[in-house]
Amino acid sequence: MSEVLKVEDMSVTFDLHDSEVHAVREMNFTLAEGETLAVVGESGSGKSQAFLSIMGLLAKNGRATGRAVMGDVDLIGMAPKQLDIYRGKDIAMIFQDPMTSLNPTLRVKTQLAEVLVTHRNFDKQAAIKTSIEMLERVGIPEPVKRANAYPHELSGGMRQRVMIAMSLLCQPKILIADEPTTALDVTVQAQMLDLFKKLTEDFGTALVLITHDLGVVAGIADRMMVMYGGRAVETGKTDDLFYDPRHPYTLGLLHSTPHIAKRTARLDPIQGLPPSLEHLPQGCSFNPRCAFAFDRCHAERPPLTEAGEGRQKACFYEGAMKYGEVA
Amino acid sequence: MNQMPADLLEIRDLKKTFSIAHGLFARPLTLTALEDINFTIHQGETLGIVGESGCGKSTLGRCILQLLAPDEGQVLWLGQDLTRLPAEEMRKRRQDLQIIFQDPLASLNPRMTVGEIIADPLRTLRPELDKTERRARVLKTMESVGLLPEMINRYPHEFSGGQAQRIGIARALITEPKLIVCDEPVSALDVSIQAQILNLLAELKDELGLTLIFISHNLSVVRHVSDRILVLYLGRIVELATGDEIYEDPRHPYTRALLTAVPIPDPKLARQRNIDALDGEIPSPINPPSGCTFRTRCRHARDICAQQRPPLETIEDNRLVACLRWQEIEVEEQANQPA
Numbered sequence: 194m195s196e197v198l199k200v201e202d203m204s205v206t207f208d209l210h211d212s213e214v215h216a217v218r219e220m221n222f223t224l225a226e227g228e229t230l231a232v233v234g235e236s237g238s239g240k241s242q243a244f245l246s247i248m249g250l251l252a253k254n255g256r257a258t259g260r261a262v263m264g265d266v267d268l269i270g271m272a273p274k275q276l277d278i279y280r281g282k283d284i285a286m287i288f289q290d291p292m293t294s295l296n297p298t299l300r301v302k303t304q305l306a307e308v309l310v311t312h313r314n315f316d317k318q319a320a321i322k323t324s325i326e327m328l329e330r331v332g333i334p335e336p337v338k339r340a341n342a343y344p345h346e347l348s349g350g351m352r353q354r355v356m357i358a359m360s361l362l363c364q365p366k367i368l369i370a371d372e373p374t375t376a377l378d379v380t381v382q383a384q385m386l387d388l389f390k391k392l393t394e395d396f397g398t399a400l401v402l403i404t405h406d407l408g409v410v411a412g413i414a415d416r417m418m419v420m421y422g423g424r425a426v427e428t429g430k431t432d433d434l435f436y437d438p439r440h441p442y443t444l445g446l447l448h449s450t451p452h453i454a455k456r457t458a459r460l461d462p463i464q465g466l467p468p469s470l471e472h473l474p475q476g477c478s479f480n481p482r483c484a485f486a487f488d489r490c491h492a493e494r495p496p497l498t499e500a501g502e503g504r505q506k507a508c509f510y511e512g513a514m515k516y517g518e519v520a
Numbered sequence: 521m522n523q524m525p526a527d528l529l530e531i532r533d534l535k536k537t538f539s540i541a542h543g544l545f546a547r548p549l550t551l552t553a554l555e556d557i558n559f560t561i562h563q564g565e566t567l568g569i570v571g572e573s574g575c576g577k578s579t580l581g582r583c584i585l586q587l588l589a590p591d592e593g594q595v596l597w598l599g600q601d602l603t604r605l606p607a608e609e610m611r612k613r614r615q616d617l618q619i620i621f622q623d624p625l626a627s628l629n630p631r632m633t634v635g636e637i638i639a640d641p642l643r644t645l646r647p648e649l650d651k652t653e654r655r656a657r658v659l660k661t662m663e664s665v666g667l668l669p670e671m672i673n674r675y676p677h678e679f680s681g682g683q684a685q686r687i688g689i690a691r692a693l694i695t696e697p698k699l700i701v702c703d704e705p706v707s708a709l710d711v712s713i714q715a716q717i718l719n720l721l722a723e724l725k726d727e728l729g730l731t732l733i734f735i736s737h738n739l740s741v742v743r744h745v746s747d748r749i750l751v752l753y754l755g756r757i758v759e760l761a762t763g764d765e766i767y768e769d770p771r772h773p774y775t776r777a778l779l780t781a782v783p784i785p786d787p788k789l790a791r792q793r794n795i796d797a798l799d800g801e802i803p804s805p806i807n808p809p810s811g812c813t814f815r816t817r818c819r820h821a822r823d824i825c826a827q828q829r830p831p832l833e834t835i836e837d838n839r840l841v842a843c844l845r846w847q848e849i850e851v852e853e854q855a856n857q858p859a
Contacts, residue, residue, distance in 0.1 A: 235710035235711060235712060235713075236710055334800070348801050350801055351801075378572035378573055378737065378802070379572065379737065379739065379778065379781045379782055379783075380572065380777060380778060380781045380797075380798045381801060382781065382783070383780075383781035383783075383795055383797055383798075384797055384798075386783075387795065387797060405710065405711055406711075406783060407711075407785040408740065408782070408783025408784055408785045408790075409783045410785075411783065411784060411785050411786055411787040411789075411790040412783055412784070412787075412790035412791075431787050432787050432788070435785070435786065435787050436787075445712060446711055446712065447785065448715075449711045449712045449714065449715035450711055450715075450740075450785045451715075451718070451738075451740040451741050451743065451744040452740060452784065452785055452786065453739055453740040453743050453767065453779070453782050453784060454767070454784060454786075454789065459719050459722065460715040460718055460719055460744070461715075462712050462713075462714075462715030462716045462719065463712040463715075464716075466680055466682065466683075466713070467710065467712070467713075
């Protein structure tokens with residue numbers, strides 16, 4: 194499969210009034226055509242900021258360095274005018290709360306048609322016709338009626354479908370979805386994940402799914418990247434990370450997640466709190482919470498290195514990881 | 521016949537409506553948030569309440585605590601009807617009935633110190649306690665939820681979400697309640713912190729012999745903590761049974777669909793699974809479907825489901841189910857199973 198995105202040494206820094214915060218550090222990964230990559234982490238892990246920077250959507254005090262190469266263009270540091278040629282056309286992003294991404298004063302069809310008029314030189318009538326077809330394709334009943342509605346007249350699930358329809362109008366190579374189902378009810382979430390699966394197959398779109406929910410990841414992702422304290426700490430195939438995690442944080446996340454089919458008396462959570470990005474611990478960021486940390490972990494930061502076929506980890510510990518009674 | 525555990529709380533025929541204004545001169549619309557709610561809570565159990573947004577789960581928690589007045593029905597606390605209790609009497613009762621909220625930071629007064637927040641219920645409910653005694657109780661409660669004594673003079677904004685939720689739990693525990701309603705207590709927390717708080721609640725429950733009502737939209741979390749589970753749909757009980765019964769042998773088609781929609785953190789199981797995807801979305805509670813409110817999304821629905829409202833039936837082992845066709849569906853499902 195061909196590569197649609199290659200990210201190299203990407204870092205994201207925010208300037209505060211008397212200091213700076215490194216939200217993402219030295220990120221490296223590639224994304225293949227049609228694959229689904231899940232980016233997993235807790236709040237403050239840098240998972241959203243990394244992809245906002247690729248989209249050129251960082252807050253004013255944020256800056257990104259490194260490269261994010263799509264085709265033959267580097268998106269990092271590109272001027273907004275030039276980015277607009279690609280955003281929405283080759284790479285699109287959807288967010289957790291669709292209401293904040295939709296214009297409340299415009300009908301759904303107007304917002305959808307605008308994408309086609311801007312990026313693909315459609316005339317307005319043809320754009321509306323194609324938009325309605327896309328609404329139908331993402332499973333919106335009575336698409337003509339919904340196309341004439343305003344966003345507030347639709348339910349949360351419908352709005353998210355509208356956002357997905359909008360993001361797919363130009364058949365982008367890459368779709369970034371930041372917690373797209375977190376605000377939705379579980380039955381609607383299942384419909385959405387199903388839709389994502391179909392759409393990546395039909396359009397060959399590569400999907401980046403940013404989420405904190407390992408349940409969502411298991412059902413949809415080909416590969417995953419686990420982030421902690423602004424860095425990728427483990428990457429690899431979904432099955433490998435679930436059944437044979439090599440980083441203690443990945444293991445801890447798995448043991449913290451309640452499983453509907455396996456009831457245990459107690460969960461086996463990671464102790465302590467996620468670190469503040471302003472005061473990251475010395476050495477490995479995870480060492481204060483890690484059950485396997487030894488001297489070297491307090492002194493040195495483990496780099497992300499190859500750890501078997503198609504997988505990487507940033508951890509010095511090489512022994513077996515038994516975790517409480519649940520193993 | 522097994523010895524039944526004692527009932528702490530009994531809810532009888534509870535109904536709650538809200539009136540919704542829609543325009544200056546139009547007659548307000550009536551939204552029925554809860555109807556025909558009948559169930560009991562046993563001493564020492566954790567009862568999970570699940571359902572999707574708008575199903576009435578939080579309203580039910582608030583009606584039980586009399587934070588909202590039900591329109592009809594009774595809430596019997598050890599046989600005494602709380603809905604008819606005079607305000608002064610109810611205030612005394614509140615020592616026994618506490619609540620923990622979803623957003624820990626929003627539910628703590630930002631201008632009070634941790635010590636003041638946790639001691640606050642004592643001021644109203646146990647005015648006879650002097651300052652020293654209050655402080656001693658605050659420190660003891662803080663210790664039991666994993667807060668350090670030196671945190672007593674800090675303010676809520678200095679705490680993370682997980683720590684703030686510990687403060688909320690301490691505030692609920694300080695009056696030594698018998699029942700705590702936990703309304704989405706871990707939904708706003710990160711996964712690793714969520715697990716810590718769930719373990720804490722389980723430990724406290726065992727130690728103090730608490731009875732918990734655990735309201736959540738997250739079925740995996742509810743499964744993890746609950747002895748019995750109540751499933752709500754559009755303001756009505758559709759099923760009530762033990763956790764194992766609900767998960768291994770659900771009887772209501774909505775429960776079945778809900779369970780198959782829950783994401784499983786196991787890639788192989790997730791791939792094998794056949795999702796019994798529900799079509800469409802929850803209808804508006806202002807204008808619910810006739811008969812069974814679930815029929816518009818139920819693939820087992822027949823004409824009769826539009827005409828008759830399914831009663832809440834007690835079936836074997838004291839399970840409750842509200843479906844006219846549950847027995848027929850059981851047979852159909854078994855016939856569809858590959859041999």
